[in-house]
Amino acid sequence: MKDPVDVLIIGAGASGAAVAWSLAETKMHILCLEQGGWMNPAEYPSTGRDWEAKFYGEWSSSPNIRGRPEDYPINDDSSPIKVVNYNAVGGSTVMYTAHWPRLHPSDFKVKTLDGVADDWPIEYDALTPFFEENDRIMGTSGLSGDPLSPLTHPPMPQQPMGLSGAIIGKAMNELGWHWWPSDTTVATTDYEGRARCINLGHCTPACAQGAKSSTDITYWPQAVRAGVELRTHCRVREITTDENGMATGVVYYDKDGVEQFQPAHVVIIACNGVGTPRLLLNSKSDRFPDGLANSSGLVGKNLMFHPYAQIYGYVKEPTDSNRAPPTCLWSKEWYDTDLSRGFVRGYGVQFVRGAGPVFEAVVSEQKGILPWGADHHRVFRKLNGHRLGFSAICEDLPEEHNQVTLDPVLKDSHGIPAPKINYTISENSRKMMDHALARGREILETAGATDICVNSPIPWGGWHLLGTARMGTDPKRSVVNEWGRTHDVKNLFIVDGSIFVTSGGVNPTSTIQALALYIADQMKQRLANLFD
Amino acid sequence: MSANNQLTRAQRDDLRTIAAMIVPASDEYNVPGADDPAIQADILATLGRDTRLVTVALDHLARLAGQPLAELDAARRDAVAQEFRKDGGAAAATLVRVVLQCYYRDDRVLRSLGLELRAPFPKGYVLPDGDWSLLDPVKARSGTLRRAP
Numbered sequence: 001m002k003d004p005v006d007v008l009i010i011g012a013g014a015s016g017a018a019v020a021w022s023l024a025e026t027k028m029h030i031l032c033l034e035q036g037g038w039m040n041p042a043e044y045p046s047t048g049r050d051w052e053a054k055f056y057g058e059w060s061s062s063p064n065i066r067g068r069p070e071d072y073p074i075n076d077d078s079s080p081i082k083v084v085n086y087n088a089v090g091g092s093t094v095m096y097t098a099h100w101p102r103l104h105p106s107d108f109k110v111k112t113l114d115g116v117a118d119d120w121p122i123e124y125d126a127l128t129p130f131f132e133e134n135d136r137i138m139g140t141s142g143l144s145g146d147p148l149s150p151l152t153h154p155p156m157p158q159q160p161m162g163l164s165g166a167i168i169g170k171a172m173n174e175l176g177w178h179w180w181p182s183d184t185t186v187a188t189t190d191y192e193g194r195a196r197c198i199n200l201g202h203c204t205p206a207c208a209q210g211a212k213s214s215t216d217i218t219y220w221p222q223a224v225r226a227g228v229e230l231r232t233h234c235r236v237r238e239i240t241t242d243e244n245g246m247a248t249g250v251v252y253y254d255k256d257g258v259e260q261f262q263p264a265h266v267v268i269i270a271c272n273g274v275g276t277p278r279l280l281l282n283s284k285s286d287r288f289p290d291g292l293a294n295s296s297g298l299v300g301k302n303l304m305f306h307p308y309a310q311i312y313g314y315v316k317e318p319t320d321s322n323r324a325p326p327t328c329l330w331s332k333e334w335y336d337t338d339l340s341r342g343f344v345r346g347y348g349v350q351f352v353r354g355a356g357p358v359f360e361a362v363v364s365e366q367k368g369i370l371p372w373g374a375d376h377h378r379v380f381r382k383l384n385g386h387r388l389g390f391s392a393i394c395e396d397l398p399e400e401h402n403q404v405t406l407d408p409v410l411k412d413s414h415g416i417p418a419p420k421i422n423y424t425i426s427e428n429s430r431k432m433m434d435h436a437l438a439r440g441r442e443i444l445e446t447a448g449a450t451d452i453c454v455n456s457p458i459p460w461g462g463w464h465l466l467g468t469a470r471m472g473t474d475p476k477r478s479v480v481n482e483w484g485r486t487h488d489v490k491n492l493f494i495v496d497g498s499i500f501v502t503s504g505g506v507n508p509t510s511t512i513q514a515l516a517l518y519i520a521d522q523m524k525q526r527l528a529n530l531f532d
Numbered sequence: 533m534s535a536n537n538q539l540t541r542a543q544r545d546d547l548r549t550i551a552a553m554i555v556p557a558s559d560e561y562n563v564p565g566a567d568d569p570a571i572q573a574d575i576l577a578t579l580g581r582d583t584r585l586v587t588v589a590l591d592h593l594a595r596l597a598g599q600p601l602a603e604l605d606a607a608r609r610d611a612v613a614q615e616f617r618k619d620g621g622a623a624a625a626t627l628v629r630v631v632l633q634c635y636y637r638d639d640r641v642l643r644s645l646g647l648e649l650r651a652p653f654p655k656g657y658v659l660p661d662g663d664w665s666l667l668d669p670v671k672a673r674s675g676t677l678r679r680a681p
Contacts, residue, residue, distance in 0.1 A: 372617065
């Protein structure tokens with residue numbers, strides 16, 4: 001029998017890393033179990049001539065396509081949006097675009113302001129110091145002072161505007177619409193041991209330069225130096241409980257596939273909005289027949305993805321193509337509710353610089369704008385290096401029928417039941433997406449773009465996995481309380497995106513990590529009576 | 533086992549023929565077609581996890597053609613290709629993608645496009661900083677963050 005640890009964290013991604021780092025100062029024995037391993041930047045796609053092809057196979061954003069031993073399958077046949085993620089030390093921060101907006105203060109008061117969904121049990125201001133701390137550790141770049149975004153203080157200057165940014169900026173100015181250089185976690189100067197961005201371009205499937213922040217190169221080295229134990233290639237099957245309804249530890253499979261039991265005094269789940277409900281639902285017992293911490297019946301429900309409405313076209317001028325980080329500018333012009341648009345809530349926009357030649361050829365052929373035969377070469381030269389894109393991140397409101405359950409058949413390589421996704425895009429979201437596409441078309445046409453194409457939703461766009469173990473003060477209407485502790489199990493905490501009450505209209509990682517730091521801080525303040 | 537051994541001779545012939553129909557050689561742009569021996573060798577050597585779907589696509593293509601694709605007259609070959617492209621589903625899409633991803637990393641093709649013959653790392657690329665005075669109109673416009681009550 002292993003010795004018990006004080007704190008056991010499941011998952012070494014965005015939130016698991018942050019909470020581990022924060023709790024390390026307590027000098028408790030902290031152990032993190034991660035199903036993936038450490039990454040090797042020398043093997044990242046941009047180090048090879050076949051860098052684009054890898055994105056269709058071993059570096060696919062879909063775990064179902066990627067199929068690495070570290071991945072678990074997800075049945076997303078009943079969803080128009082497919083789940084994408086990455087399983088390793090660093091989690092999906094290894095494979096993300098590094099776009100770094102925060103939720104807005106108004107996002108925490110959706111019910112009060114707009115009469116839909118629910119208010120969060122905490123306010124933006126409670127997270128402010130943790131946003132700032134997180135930005136410092138992750139290392140953000142940007143330009144402070146955006147009038148339509150929460151005030152941030154990025155320690156590094158914004159990314160270069162580049163060719164694409166200038167075209168977009170001029171078009172937005174002509175239309176009189178808001179735009180601003182994005183906050184990102186791409187280092188624009190040498191920063192805390194990370195080298196500055198050299199525009200490898202292929203940022204999403206991991207950054208060989210280390211300029212893109214991921215928690216394997218930010219939080220984890222510091223947390224490990226501070227004494228946190230990180231055990232890799234360990235997949236947790238279930239959380240165990242005792243006769244008092246307290247968590248006692250976890251059953252997991254080690255790197256050799258051998259079943260192990262790890263006792264713990266406190267368990268923290270950081271497995272994302274799909275992995276967390278999967279684990280809770282797999283942790284059934286006589287005391288918890290519907291899954292752990294599920295007396296509300298809400299574990300797995302209210303899944304929010306952020307449907308992406310994407311539109312792109314081709315301008316005569318050259319764009320940045322693949323020779324820059326993919327995102328550079330955002331717009332909050334349509335972020336807040338304006339009922340005259342025909343929907344409630346709104347969306348953030350991220351502008352996209354371009355694409356590499358293989359991606360351009362493959363996608364354009366599929367869209368039917370790149371012909372076969374003799375005219376292929378002429379058309380390809382018109383398209384390649386001239387793409388400009390607009391993606392709207394539409395706020396997905398919580399709906400209980402959008403949910404994660406356990407697939408009755410599908411299992412991972414350890415025989416653990418896999419998650420199944422049931423999800424539909426709401427009428428409100430559809431209207432929002434259509435509105436966004438119309439605005440995107442105006443922008444692209446103002447920029448002189450032709451051959452305009454649409455992806456609505458982006459099918460493999462399920463990056464943001466939110467809402468499936470929501471936060472709240474009412475145990476009947478939420479899974480965790482206002483400081484991340486499950487209502488049902490007093491030594492079990494959740495710190496990932498599953499605790500989001502609403503989704504906002506921005507990429508969520510910054511807010512996920514600020515929440516994780518906030519919960520860790522709450523735990524530290526309450527150590528003497530953590531289980532009361 | 534390499535894909536070279538997994539595809540039959542007839543499948544390899546059809547792959548070469550359809551690849552040339554997707555991307556033919558061009559004197560104007562000084563590029564080979566996708567049926568070029570070096571590009572075909574790259575395709576076969578790197579099929580890997582795509583082998584199954586590419587084989588499915590080639591079987592489908594063979595059924596549509598009824599004989600080696602190269603032996604059809606031009607009009608019939610075009611008709612078969614159009615049907616393959618229209619109704620071939622995920623397998624046909626995979627075959628086309630495999631052809632394009634090998635074609636657009638060939639040195640001669642990249643040279644014709646004016647692209648450098650190298651991986652992005654470690655050299656990277658230079659990006660113009662741009663004229664940030666473009667932001668002045670945004671800064672000058674009034675606009676406030678919606679506050680929570």
